[in-house]
Structure formats: C-alpha cells, structure tokens
Amino acid sequence: MRQIDKGDxxxxxxxxxxxxxxxxxxxHGRVEWIGPELVKVTVxxxxxxGETEFVMRTEIVSVMSELSFGIMG
Numbered sequence: 001m002r003q004i005d006k007g008d009x010x011x012x013x014x015x016x017x018x019x020x021x022x023x024x025x026x027x028h029g030r031v032e033w034i035g036p037e038l039v040k041v042t043v044x045x046x047x048x049x050g051e052t053e054f055v056m057r058t059e060i061v062s063v064m065s066e067l068s069f070g071i072m073g
Contacts, residue, residue, distance in 0.1 A: 004031060004034055004039060004057075004060075004063055005031065005034075005065075006031055006032065006033070006034060007030065007031060007065075007066040008030070008031045008063050008064065008065055008066060009028060009029070009030055009031075009044070009063075009064045009065075009066060010028070010029055010031060010039065010041060010055065010060050010061075010062065010063050010064075011026045011027070011028055011060070011061040011062045011063075011064075012026070012027050012028075012029065012041075012055045012059045012060045012061055013025070013026060013027070013059050013061060014027065014059070015056065015059055026061060027043065027045055027048075027053075028043070028044040028045055029041025029042055029043050029044055029053060029055065030042045030044060030066070032052070037056060037057055038054050038055060038056050038057060039054070039055050039057070039060075040052060040053070040054050040055075041053055041054075041055055
C-alpha cells in the first residue's frame with residue numbers, strides 16, 4: 001500500500017468488534033490525522049457524512065489521493 005497523506009480518501013472495512021450488520025460493506029473517509037497504526041477520518045458516506053472514525057491500517061482496503069477522488073467521485 002502506498003503512503004497515506006492527510007486529505008487522501010480511503011476505503012475501509014469496519015472491524016468485527018464493531019459488529020457491522022454487513023461486514024463486507026466498504027466505507028469511505030477523508031484522512032484528517034495519521035498515526036503509526038491508525039488514521040482518523042471524516043466519513044464521506046451518505047447518512048454518516050461528517051462523522052469521525054479511527055481506522056486501523058489493517059482495515060484499509062485502498063487509498064486514493066483527494067485529487068483523484070474529485071475526478072472520479
């Protein structure tokens with residue numbers, strides 16, 4: 001996986017400990033803060049927009065630059 005930078009858009013899965021109703025649902029967030037093992041994101045998905053979550057690096061499915069997301073999203 002490439003380097004994660006502030007402002008990047010990540011796709012991630014919720015961990016089993018969160019008891020997601022659909023464990024395969026992919027979530028999307030804009031990276032606000034980066035730590036050694038996790039990142040803090042602002043959720044972009046409808047109905048949850050603006051909420052914040054901490055996502056472990058192991059839960060990240062993909063990383064896209066903010067510029068690429070603007071073109072595709």
